[in-house]
């Protein structure tokens with residue numbers, strides 16, 4: 275597999291680990307406590323889901339996605355959805371930030387986070403199973419070089 279795709283894969287792996295930590299904490303908050311310090315920790319962990327690394331990851335994927343659209347590759351509808359997903363994540367992250375500041379209702383916060391996590395898993399799955407393999411198959415060496423020059 276192309277090395278840039280490997281890098282994206284490794285990032286997904288790291289995110290999946292972060293998400294399982296978040297899920298554990300969510301469970302604790304829902305069932306045992308809604309301790310303010312647990313909520314604080316939760317919001318800190320969520321920062322990993324919408325920080326610079328995440329933004330750069332999406333931008334890198336978009337470089338590849340746009341290149342793929344210029345090839346003869348048959349384009350699966352899930353590949354077209356990816357851009358919209360990236361925008362949706364930014365929007366949900368904004369909502370979470372707002373919730374963190376305005377609500378004390380942990381079940382509302384937990385629902386929003388769970389919704390986010392579900393979407394994130396689905397998104398990673400379509401990238402890994404549909405988008406990355408298509409890019410690996412269809413992009414030329416010169417396209418990869420071009421992407422590498424713009425890579426974050």
Ligand SMILES: [Fe+2]
Nearest residue numbers: 331335398401
């Ligand atoms: Fe991704």
